[in-house]
Amino acid sequence: MNQKLNDLWEKYYKKVYDIRHQIHMNPELGFEEYETSKLVSSELEKLGIEVTKNVAKTGVVGLIKGGYPGKTVALRADMDALRINEEGDYEFKSKNPGVMHACGHDGHTASLLGVAMMLNEIKDELHGNVKLIFQPAEEVEGGALPMIKEGVLENPKVDAVFGGHLWGSIEEGKVAVKHGAMMASPDIFTIKIHGKGGHAGVPHASVDPVPIMAQVITALQTIVSRKNDPTNPLVISCCNVHSGECHNAIPTEALIQGTVRTLNNETRDFAEEAIEKFVKGIVESQGASYEFEFIRQFPPLVNDKNMADVLEKAAKKIVGDENVFELATPSMGGEDFAFYTEEVPSSFVFVGMAKDVENPILHHNAKFAWEDKNMKNLAKTLAQVAIDFLNN
Template sequence: MNHVKNLCEKYLEEMIALRETIHMYPEEDFKEFKTAKIIIDELEKLGIKVQKNVAKTGVVGLIEGKYPGKTVLLRADMDALKIQEQADVEYKSKVDGMMHACGHDGHVAGLLGAAMILNELKDKLHGNVKLVFQPAEEIEGGALPMIEEGVLENPKVDVAFGAHLWGYLKEGEVHLKEGPMMAAPDIFNIKIIGKGGHGAIPQETIDPIVITCQIVNALQTIVSRRTSPVDPVVVTCGKIQGGDSYNVIPNEVELEGTIRTFKEETRKLVPSIIEDLVRGITTSQGATYEFKYKANYPALINDKYMTSFAKESLKKVVGEENVFDLKEPNMGGEDFAYFAQKVPSAFMFIGIANNESEPVIHHNPYFKWDSKNVGILAQSLSQIAIDYLK
């Protein structure tokens, strides 16, 4: 539909300016007050109905079509990361120790661009578009609190779509797949409690460092020997803390890591296997332990029909040659999964790498990408919404 492309060109400079402004003022989870105000001001300027302070800082806009019909939800996340920006850009972060290192600034600008496009076409729409600007995707997760506060009601949402600007794909490409798209990113914490003492007399101690090393190695057998090789599982130990001096064996060591799974039965199984291993190793060494497990977001599962539907819409935006089936699911987490649990949904990756041999690495202090890519995001979300409401 040329209307979408033409309107995107009309508003592209505004989208770029919004992205770069938001980039300069990054905010952490549930504290996105400045970002929320920018969103509210833009939506109100367009005459779009606005709901404020949903799940603390979330914003919901509602575009009501001229004709009755279903309701499609489009979502963008808006929080930043605690990273000191090193990227050489004119719109560098002005907040010490914070930056948009994942593309959420672009997600907000892209969805605001979709709001501009769809608002001009509302007299042609059969139904409604809910624009959901969600806080706290990176850490605590704002999707579930927004759902609990009724974002899927009044009017009732029939389907949902979301996207992530993706630094591992070429500009202009869109990748998605039906079924498992992103993993459940759970967290475990293990405290090994031994008996400290002098490093020169280890026989009088119960060394938690040695025991922790055994546990780290044993955890890798979960993936290689305890779960099916065709059922993807990741068990990563990302943090070990223990000891203060080279010649002192400490009393305790703390180990923290993440579990990534797709199947719910596997998700429930792996923590119990971890605790069994920890219990066995610590008991054999005369130590004790404390085990904590935090279930974060569920796995993101794309609906078969909505994925197929989205692909056909996306071809109108980027061309059939640039719409791909994602080769394999991503082990990263995404709390859009909560929307996908409630209504048929599809989530997609939109490429932002302008050099095929060098990906744009997310969560990196040098993360940067061309702001023009917000236009593809805006067109993609708009086209999907328009086609669905037909």
């Protein structure tokens, strides 16, 4: 089967290459992937694959029915780009100013279309069905949950989901798996401190939100260092801080926005409660008031251990035992594939694309660039894991 997948990849590589370049030149933001969605639908229809369009607005689902009855496995790719102006200088540079594929989703989408081409040729050998999920809006809003709510895991019922990400800090030719928690929940918090503005020369007549804000920012770090078990990962980062408009007036309000990263829902609950408790104590002790909002964006991505085994074995068939390794620690980045892991047994994989791990390819960077050949290991691993899950 490995040789057969190699032959099929070589047969379709030029097509996948062209598709990746076309998508890269025409990047679209989350829930606006109209042209990408049309391209995906068109390519699936050319293969004679059953297609469902406009799932969660721009999502596309393809269904390959195997030659024998059996389970249903889903493979997922994300389609959206980022609001970043591309600074690279090559022939397939973004034609959409201010928007670019700076995270590899163009490669994910093209790779999954390559999987569709390969598996469609051997569908008569498959025991069950393959759902191909082309998902919108992974980067910000999260398109996984809306697709799930619209029934992407039903009709036929999905028994397992697999997905992958081209990863810039892993050497090309290598594949990283993880049993258990693999990526964090990227939650968002907003704190507004309401004081009393006035003249900077008479601060005692005001309630200055700026030093209160400073106290809050400092105190939040003690949640991580003094209230949380140091063996349990927790990140609290204050990233957007603002107050005032001029040098000689005490402002009325101060704003703090940031992110909380956790690997389990218990720590997530603890962090939300602890942040507000700290804010309340500090702010009210200074005679000010506050507003607090905590947005739970994606859950932690926790791989099913049995599905991680299946994925690891599949990857070893593609790149060799010596090139597949277990991540030593989870990534504190977020990924809305996590919603699938909460619904059915699922697993995610990182596929390396760095020529030099000492100088990794930086995701979400205006000069983000990688070689097309790295799609091979992603596409073949996803094809192999689908075959293994269904036929074994």
